[in-house]
Amino acid sequence: MKITVIGAGYVGLVTGACLAELGHQVLCVDNNPEKIALLNAAGVPIYEPGLQELLSRNRAEGRIHFTTEMADAVDHGEVIFIAVGTPSQEDGSADLQHVLAVAGQVGRHLKNFKVVVNKSTVPVGTAYRVHDAIVTELRKRGIHEDLFEVISNPEFLKEGAAIDDFMRPDRIVIGLDKGPNHDTVQQKMDQLYASFNRHHARTLWMDVRSAELTKYAANAMLATRISFMNEIANLADLMGADVDCVRRGIGADARIGHGFLYAGTGYGGSCFPKDTRALVQTALDCGSTMKVVSAVEHVNDSQKTVLLHRTLQYFGNDLSGLNFAVWGLAFKPNTDDMREAPSRVVIKNLLLRGAQVHAFDPVASKEALEALTHDMAEHPQALQRLNIHATAYEATQQADALLVLTEWKTFHHPDFQLLKSQMKRPLILDGRNLYDPQWLQDMGIAYQGIGRRNDLALTLKRPVEAASSEPLMALS
Numbered sequence: 391m392k393i394t395v396i397g398a399g400y401v402g403l404v405t406g407a408c409l410a411e412l413g414h415q416v417l418c419v420d421n422n423p424e425k426i427a428l429l430n431a432a433g434v435p436i437y438e439p440g441l442q443e444l445l446s447r448n449r450a451e452g453r454i455h456f457t458t459e460m461a462d463a464v465d466h467g468e469v470i471f472i473a474v475g476t477p478s479q480e481d482g483s484a485d486l487q488h489v490l491a492v493a494g495q496v497g498r499h500l501k502n503f504k505v506v507v508n509k510s511t512v513p514v515g516t517a518y519r520v521h522d523a524i525v526t527e528l529r530k531r532g533i534h535e536d537l538f539e540v541i542s543n544p545e546f547l548k549e550g551a552a553i554d555d556f557m558r559p560d561r562i563v564i565g566l567d568k569g570p571n572h573d574t575v576q577q578k579m580d581q582l583y584a585s586f587n588r589h590h591a592r593t594l595w596m597d598v599r600s601a602e603l604t605k606y607a608a609n610a611m612l613a614t615r616i617s618f619m620n621e622i623a624n625l626a627d628l629m630g631a632d633v634d635c636v637r638r639g640i641g642a643d644a645r646i647g648h649g650f651l652y653a654g655t656g657y658g659g660s661c662f663p664k665d666t667r668a669l670v671q672t673a674l675d676c677g678s679t680m681k682v683v684s685a686v687e688h689v690n691d692s693q694k695t696v697l698l699h700r701t702l703q704y705f706g707n708d709l710s711g712l713n714f715a716v717w718g719l720a721f722k723p724n725t726d727d728m729r730e731a732p733s734r735v736v737i738k739n740l741l742l743r744g745a746q747v748h749a750f751d752p753v754a755s756k757e758a759l760e761a762l763t764h765d766m767a768e769h770p771q772a773l774q775r776l777n778i779h780a781t782a783y784e785a786t787q788q789a790d791a792l793l794v795l796t797e798w799k800t801f802h803h804p805d806f807q808l809l810k811s812q813m814k815r816p817l818i819l820d821g822r823n824l825y826d827p828q829w830l831q832d833m834g835i836a837y838q839g840i841g842r843r844n845d846l847a848l849t850l851k852r853p854v855e856a857a858s859s860e861p862l863m864a865l866s
């Protein structure tokens with residue numbers, strides 16, 4: 391089939407590359423000319439495991455092409471995916487300007503029947519708004535025919551494992567309302583996704599509104615599990631319990647399951663934060679409230695500062711002259727995505743309190759520097775104290791503490807003896823619970839995880855008084 395994908399970002403590129411791999415003829419369009427030039431020069435603008443190889447193969451076999459020309463793109467596909475960004479607005483609601491701009495462009499160029507698929511995460515009712523935006527443009531051209539259908543096909547891929555998720559979906563949710571085009575569209579989408587339904591039917595057909603809400607409900611549920619475990623971890627810290635034991639204990643219950651129960655420094659990324667905010671705002675717009683999801687957001691905001699509070703409890707409010715090594719900058723492993731990464735909150739606050747920060751990330755150095763330069767725009771002097779290193783052990787030289795913020799595999803088994811010999815103080819504040827507290831303690835490395843029972847955790851129980859008489863400064 392001929393497929394068009396509008397938006398060559400994390401979702402659009404993976405969708406395009408995977409559909410090309412299945413044999414479809416794909417044209418990806420983006421309004422960022424540099425991105426398209428890079429893709430046409432065999433480059434890849436984002437880091438996603440396996441994507442480079444998939445794109446190279448399908449480029450070479452002529453199944454995927456890239457353009458900035460919307461007229462060509464609309465002409466090309468029988469099915470047109472919209473995969474542009476839907477960032478948060480001031481009030482938390484989803485900003486639909488890119489989706490609606492694209493819809494208008496589709497309407498301006500549409501000549502024959504197309505299935506327009508909303509793959510972007512959009513609030514309930516957006517498919518109807520996309521429909522109206524297309525109709526408005528068609529009417530300007532004197533076209534009153536029923537030339538298209540807008541359906542919802544939310545994407546559930548995870549960055550870092552996006553290709554596997556796309557190629558082996560748990561389910562494919564498609565929202566399609568009853569109407570004259572219903573059967574034609576259903577047939578086309580069945581044909582498009584036939585490979586995924588060979589073993590057993592994975593496509594879940596439903597009405598458009600339910601499909602749109604399903605995406606938000608899924609992300610809100612996953613975010614809820616994370617915030618719930620973070621609260622249990624913080625309580626475990628106060629009580630001398632180990633959240634990792636609790637995680638196994640509850641995960642073994644088949645009704646609960648093991649997934650998404652890891653305590654840490656809070657979730658980030660391009661989806662959970664903005665989608666939970668948008669869901670809360672959608673409810674408010676309907677005169678309702680989402681009490682659980684609002685609480686999930688608040689817990690997450692404060693969880694991003696947990697390691698910072700521990701740092702200040704240990705060292706006091708003034709961090710001048712101290713060196714902090716930070717391992718892991720991207721919001722999670724196997725991606726270069728810095729959107730709402732907890733590392734941004736931690737590093738900004740360390741710099742603002744006078745610390746030298748020595749950071750390392752296996753792939754996100756460039757993106758991290760851009761993000762932190764943006765965050766520190768009003769504090770250029772403090773930004774000078776940020777050093778991003780090429781290796782993990784370069785960052786830990788003479789460090790007063792090591793903060794681990796992303797669970798990249800390469801951090802799972804560091805050379806602890808080397809760390810101990812390099813660091814000024816052997817202290818690890820582990821935001822991802824990668825290490826065994828007892829093991830490190832036996833090795834003479836002070837260790838603080840999230841919700842893990844260990845000596846440092848217990849001595850930090852009421853550490854403000856212990857380490858410093860000053861109240862903790864507000865964290866931003």
Ligand SMILES: NC(=O)c1ccc[n+]([C@@H]2O[C@H](COP(=O)([O-])OP(=O)(O)OC[C@H]3O[C@@H](n4cnc5c(N)ncnc54)[C@H](O)[C@@H]3O)[C@@H](O)[C@H]2O)c1
Nearest residue numbers: 397398399400401420421422474475476488510511545549
């Ligand atoms: N990133 C994820 O893990 C993920 C997972 C599931 C769903 N989603 C949803 O998918 C959507 C896209 O997310 P993303 O992370 O891929 O975003 P992204 O910012 O990485 O990519 C969006 C792309 O759209 C392009 N674009 C914007 N306006 C355009 C226009 N008018 N014409 C052509 N191109 C345009 C941008 O240049 C950019 O390349 C969002 O709604 C997001 O919530 C994302």
